[in-house]
Amino acid sequence: MTRVPLVPRKKGAARARDAGFAGTEPYVAADTGIDTMSGFLPSNRAVDSEILPNRDRATARARDLVRNNGWAAGGIAKEVDSVIGANFRPLLKPDWRALGLSSEWAREFKEEVEARWRSYAEDPRCLADTTRAQPVPQMFGTAYRTYLIEGEALGLLNWRPSRPTKTTLRLVDPDLLSNPMDGPDQARLRGGIEISRDGVARAYHFRQGHPEALWADTTDPWRWKRIARETRHGRPQVLHFFDKTRDGQTRGISRLAPIVERLRMEDHYSRVELQAAVINAVLAAFIKSPMGPEVIDELFSDGGGEGFLNFQSARQKFYGDNGGVKVGGARVQALYPNDEIGMVQTARPAAQYADFESAVLRNIASGLGISYEQLASDWTKTNYSSARAAMIEIWRGWSARRTAFARGFCQPFFMAWLEEQVLDGHIVLPAGAPDFHAFWPAYSRAKWIGPGKGFVDPVKEAQAAAMRVALGLSTLEEEAAELTGTDYGDNMAQIRAEIADMPEGTLHPMQESFAKLLGHNGGPQMTPED
Template identity: 25%
Template sequence: MNLLDKALAPLFPGFVAERLRARNVIMAFEAATVTRTHRAKKQTKSADASLNKTLKSLREQCRKLDEDHDIVTGLFDRLEERVVGGPGIAVEPIPLGYDGTIHAAFAAAIKALWGEWSLTPETSGELTRPQMERLMCRTWLRDGEGLAQMLMGKVPGYDHLHGVPFALELLEPDYLPIDYTDLSKGIVQGVERNAWRRKRAYHLFKGHPGDQRGIFAQNTKRVPAEQMIHIAHRKRIGQNRGQPLLHAVLIRLADIKDYEESERVAARISAALAMYIKKGLPDDYIPPAEGQVRAERTFPIAPGIVIDTLLPGEDVGMIESNRPNPFLEGFRNGQLKAVAAGTRGTYSSVARSYDGTYSAQRQELVEGQLGYDLLQHEFIDYWCRPVYRKWLEMAILSGQLVVPVDVDPRTIYGAFYQGPVMPWINPVHEATAWKLLVEAGFADEAEVARSRQRNPSELKASRKAEIAANRESGLVFSSDYYHQIYGKNQPNDDEKQRAADAATGIDKPDE
């Protein structure tokens, strides 16, 4: 309390308490006050209004950095690897029968047809499904959004490449004009919505605006929302368009690039050996004779050279440089840590620096995997699930797939989506942990297979074929437990149970 509060406290304690409470409230929100050291920049616009004039610039800057900046290229490469991976997002169909078990025959038929369609899923026929998913993932994260038009059934001028009449036309977000708004028709930034913000249609350019095809490319066409997939990286409620992942670190990345370029130029200049002749006192200067022109002098550099042509008072000096800058790496690494924090990445992955301890690297890997998992689930929700469900619908409607009568129709579209998983740092410890979990009943074999990015049903089929081939060849390994005990004789049910109990360490008394 100040002197006035102390004087009034015995007489008006309630009034003094209100003064103190008001003072605390004011001090608690002092961050909202603009001061000389606190600019208090504010964002008062809506999500759509804030992107109206900035989205195009942000998108173009990110693309340029992806073209020219090695750090940004490596960042998006790593995100592709951790979100989609080499084999793409695996889809494991799990249709159920009326008894609640997986209908293996129908699931296998779906898997086989899906694998065939995955060879050329998009309209040009140039990309496989994993390639298409990686390209769309990069576009989504770099540009903030990506588009695809679904071609279903008979389409004028297009011939489907598969028996399933379904293909995807990949489109960059430039096809969706950011400045096309007509509130009377419910169109905002090229997207048409109803009063409840449900999408009704997309208004797309007929050609890429960057192709310089004239005014004809600027004409738009209305595509119903049921035929479009729009994957967007949104950060605010009600945001219509997506924003690039690098939006918060663009300035930092540009500064790093410019700073490194300046340091490289300085290092190249300092690498050029430069010498000079230091003159003596003015009294030592000997002017040339009348009519004589003194030629420029050069000194050949060689081991053991002796320079004896210096004039009185002259000396040979060398221009020294403090490049390369010894503080460059520390400063650069500090900036890259901030870049990793703003892009859901990890410092080791962005900087390609793996010189930490085992514990530190594992902690970073575990925490970084949470960010990768989040992006992976968003990509599955935005892209993989709509593509698979619409493809399966067209496969059934076209007669390429016939639903068995004993399949529960409510489970036809059920599937498990599997992307890249966190790699094992210590395989022995990881495998031991999984083994203990399975034996204790806290995990199942399918979960272990998926943790290693394997399809459980394919793994079991491969194991069965492998064991059968080994038995035919007379090979016995520790994985074939029954064969080690009983040989070629097939065990009965009681013997199978005793073998299973022995494998899990459970001893039962003989009855």
């Protein structure tokens, strides 16, 4: 064997290591000899071993912060409003190429399905909700809010024969998903979910009542019901959406988990500063007596207690009887001989409070996936470029989460509803069309539309949208959904009706815009008849 010569150590290397700047491992991240890393010894565990034992406490803390912390409540509300909004709905795009059908059929099918979905989902009678409490868009918003706070959204697809549309959705509190009799987790039963050998969640166990409910007069908290993930032919029965970050994960963890500590500390610090400011405002001034501790001690030690009490009685009587002298309507307070007025120094909140709070909120905003300006509603240091850059970054994250939630929670519900519509004959497929269940995803393929991105500069945004369409990089349908959250088909139908109602010889604003565009480019001038 050949001996490898040792590399001579430089002078001062030992001192450098002692100071905590030199390591002994190739990766500093794995070195325990560095002072800054010596106490940082987390263990590698299975993902469910990390989440399930701590999930209930993390969820309870996240719920408490959202209830009582304004920043947490505001951050959650902003994301729900931006990702789901008030009218989260599908924009049907049946894959007519995969089905071997025509694009004309796809257009007619899209219009018919979307019209029936609107009647079902937006029904003010809330017949789509098993509990008849919310229409479908609001149920989606509630489910997404639950996902943000608790890490997962749960729903059950029920069948109610007495309703016009029998498919209904029931949102379920994640607390009810648990092992029967609160048993320990096992290899094939973890967090209330039965898992197959391939790692598939095949059934869910739901407690029939919350264990902490005030009405403890039933046995429901100690009864469980097993519900299969789907029926034999594939109709979904349980909707379970969460962020899966590692292989083997069966339950989700709150999105607030990484920032719970900072939210709690910021809340406590703000409360202490506010209390100090209130105390300073209440105790604005005080009266100082000329009798110090030495005088009082001398009076009592010499048996002069009566003298001290007489002195205090005289002072009290003086301040109680003396109403003060008024000059020009203002009262001049007279002081007892040798008394002085003292003022409380109002140095709170601390001068660094605003900067400190901004730094903490930036960390919290990053954890929530939004910008500091959005979380704090502070736009004082924002210009168009920075606002535009922030919107692009934040919108990219929101779009990804919207797509994931739509595919994992909303789309299976929509597929179950469409199945009922087809099987009951409300929506008729053309003769020779492929079997519905064999091409279920192709028939129900959809893009889900929520609130639009909005505008930082409306003129520039509209011009950029027109350029993307002109270059073939986008479509009018995509731009309408992206910028304003509207349906292009509905827009065009309304525009056609408005053009028909315009007085003779008057151009609709849309026609006028195109006329100006064509005239500017040297093209033919448009007439009202065009």
